[in-house]
Amino acid sequence: MEGESEGRWRAEEAIRGNARALEILREYVTYPFVYAEEAKKLGLKWPKGILLHGEPGTGKTSLVRAIVRESDAHLTSISPQSVHQAHAGESERLLREAFSEAYSHAALGKPSIIFIDEIDSICPRRTSRREQESRVVGQLLTLMDGNGTSSKPHVVVVAATNRVDTIDPALRRPGRFDSEIEVSVPTVEERLEILELHSKKFQMDSGVDLQAIAASCNGYVGADLEALCREAARSACRRSPGLIDSRNIPTLLMEDWEYGRSQVPRSITRGITVELPKETWDDIGGLKELKKKLQQAVEWPIKHANAFARLGISPVRGVLLHGPPGCSKTTLAKAAAHAAQASFFSLSGAELYSKYVGEGESLLRRTFQKARLASPSIIFFDEADAIAPKRGDGGSGSNTKVGERLLSTLLTEMDGLELATGIVVLAATNRPQAIDPALMRPGRFDMVLYVPPPDSESRYEILKVHTRQMKLGEDVDLQSIAESTDLFTGADLKGLCREAGIIALREDRSASRILGRHFQTARDSLRPSLTISNIEEYSSFMKVHR
Numbered sequence: 001m002e003g004e005s006e007g008r009w010r011a012e013e014a015i016r017g018n019a020r021a022l023e024i025l026r027e028y029v030t031y032p033f034v035y036a037e038e039a040k041k042l043g044l045k046w047p048k049g050i051l052l053h054g055e056p057g058t059g060k061t062s063l064v065r066a067i068v069r070e071s072d073a074h075l076t077s078i079s080p081q082s083v084h085q086a087h088a089g090e091s092e093r094l095l096r097e098a099f100s101e102a103y104s105h106a107a108l109g110k111p112s113i114i115f116i117d118e119i120d121s122i123c124p125r126r127t128s129r130r131e132q133e134s135r136v137v138g139q140l141l142t143l144m145d146g147n148g149t150s151s152k153p154h155v156v157v158v159a160a161t162n163r164v165d166t167i168d169p170a171l172r173r174p175g176r177f178d179s180e181i182e183v184s185v186p187t188v189e190e191r192l193e194i195l196e197l198h199s200k201k202f203q204m205d206s207g208v209d210l211q212a213i214a215a216s217c218n219g220y221v222g223a224d225l226e227a228l229c230r231e232a233a234r235s236a237c238r239r240s241p242g243l244i245d246s247r248n249i250p251t252l253l254m255e256d257w258e259y260g261r262s263q264v265p266r267s268i269t270r271g272i273t274v275e276l277p278k279e280t281w282d283d284i285g286g287l288k289e290l291k292k293k294l295q296q297a298v299e300w301p302i303k304h305a306n307a308f309a310r311l312g313i314s315p316v317r318g319v320l321l322h323g324p325p326g327c328s329k330t331t332l333a334k335a336a337a338h339a340a341q342a343s344f345f346s347l348s349g350a351e352l353y354s355k356y357v358g359e360g361e362s363l364l365r366r367t368f369q370k371a372r373l374a375s376p377s378i379i380f381f382d383e384a385d386a387i388a389p390k391r392g393d394g395g396s397g398s399n400t401k402v403g404e405r406l407l408s409t410l411l412t413e414m415d416g417l418e419l420a421t422g423i424v425v426l427a428a429t430n431r432p433q434a435i436d437p438a439l440m441r442p443g444r445f446d447m448v449l450y451v452p453p454p455d456s457e458s459r460y461e462i463l464k465v466h467t468r469q470m471k472l473g474e475d476v477d478l479q480s481i482a483e484s485t486d487l488f489t490g491a492d493l494k495g496l497c498r499e500a501g502i503i504a505l506r507e508d509r510s511a512s513r514i515l516g517r518h519f520q521t522a523r524d525s526l527r528p529s530l531t532i533s534n535i536e537e538y539s540s541f542m543k544v545h546r
Contacts, residue, residue, distance in 0.1 A: 011066035017190035047178035049157040053164040054183035057223030060160040073111035080121040092139040106153035119159040198229040219374030231260035277334035286458020302376040318425040322432040323451035326491030329428035349386025376422035384427035385434040473515035487528035
């Protein structure tokens with residue numbers, strides 16, 4: 001094969017990644033013609049169909065078109081738009097004509113491919129209520145069963161879908177779609193190859209690091225990376241309009257690539273809330289020991305995965321943060337995601353409790369699936385007690401039943417993470433005793449961390465964080481303010497700083513400094529969110545779970 005194709009155009013010139021899918025396509029399309037005599041002697045029957053499945057933009061259609069060009073095959077395309085016709089019998093007729101066209105070219109000794117795009121829309125699971133779709137499925141089954149018989153030449157049927165489980169099961173058996181191949185999201189090495197392919201004509205500055213760009217694009221599919229290259233080139237063109245007029249190629253800088261990445265969202269995360277948090281560890285005052293534990297549990301397994309694998313260390317799968325409201329639980333989770341450069345998927349109880357039956361569980365499953373594809377990822381559950389309530393606490397309303405279904409789905413998905421890498425589940429709650437105990441065992445929430453209200457030293461650091469953009473008078477003593485704000489949470493201290501600024505403006509709209517008296521007035525007008533009995537109640541759970 002390699003000797004025969006030497007000097008000829010190869011599919012690798014147009015696509016990168018998914019080498020296995022490409023090789024199988026190559027064998028299915030070309031082998032029946034290259035080894036026709038050998039197959040006849042051996043009585044070998046070639047496979048009839050391949051089902052390519054994967055997320056949108058991973059390159060399913062591109063793979064087929066590249067193989068068509070490489071093998072000089074005839075391509076017959078079928079799409080939902082071409083098949084779904086208004087008149088009864090039209091759809092079946094179009095399918096028959098497509099197969100007839102493919103057979104006529106195969107009879108001339110030329111490879112022939114029928115490509116069915118979005119087959120899930122053309123051949124969904126049959127039901128008695130959708131008679132036309134059932135007829136289309138039946139027609140395709142008949143045509144595929146007749147493919148490759150002694151009376152007809154061999155034609156390869158390739159179908160593509162991103163919803164493989166919605167296709168009629170009768171198509172997914174040997175003799176029809178013999179092989180099912182996942183066209184996966186590219187790895188970091190494949191992302192680099194794709195970026196190099198689409199930027200090979202660019203003039204690049206010496207400071208451009210494509211390896212770093214590829215590493216920062218976790219979860220990007222081939223179409224996203226192509227769009228990223230296009231946006232980076234556009235950025236360079238806008239920056240150097242004079243060079244384009246003189247027909248010179250503008251040089252791409254690292255800032256052009258960073259701009260492009262900011263403009264191109266990941267296709268696979270559409271419909272799911274995902275972000276790359278901007279919060280850092282420096283945005284959180286105090287909590288040094290807690291931050292260190294989170295770094296080791298979240299950041300280390302993602303950044304040093306090879307070291308963990310080498311030493312046989314199992315990473316933490318889940319971390320539960322609990323403590324009083326306003327003590328930076330959510331900010332800690334976001335800072336951990338930022339430090340690990342991980343995708344951040346956030347879900348709250350309000351998002352998962354839907355009026356439609358099964359919608360919350362579907363969103364939960366979809367979020368875990370997207371997190372796997374966009375790994376390294378952190379899935380964060382705010383108000384975890386609402387998402388995973390303790391079973392058997394009484395009540396028989398619809399919310400109780402939804403909560404039990406959500407909990408069951410969450411337990412299943414978290415158990416499934418044993419086979420995944422680069423995914424950590426974080427959860428926050430101020431009612432840890434209300435969470436079902438099944439989540440608190442090893443393999444689920446392996447680590448339970450108490451986020452306490454800040455002590456005097458932590459309050460001083462929090463005040464420094466929230467006043468770093470403020471212009472303070474020389475008489476402002478943050479250490480003294482920290483000592484006088486016992487029982488204040490981080491949120492309370494943020495409110496105190498804001499109130500001091502408003503008081504300064506209220507006193508004098510042209511004020512250029514916030515003075516000590518403004519902070520004192522604000523302190524006198526505010527009350528802490530917590531009491532000593534509150535803190536004892538919140539910390540009691542930690543004493544039981546040590």
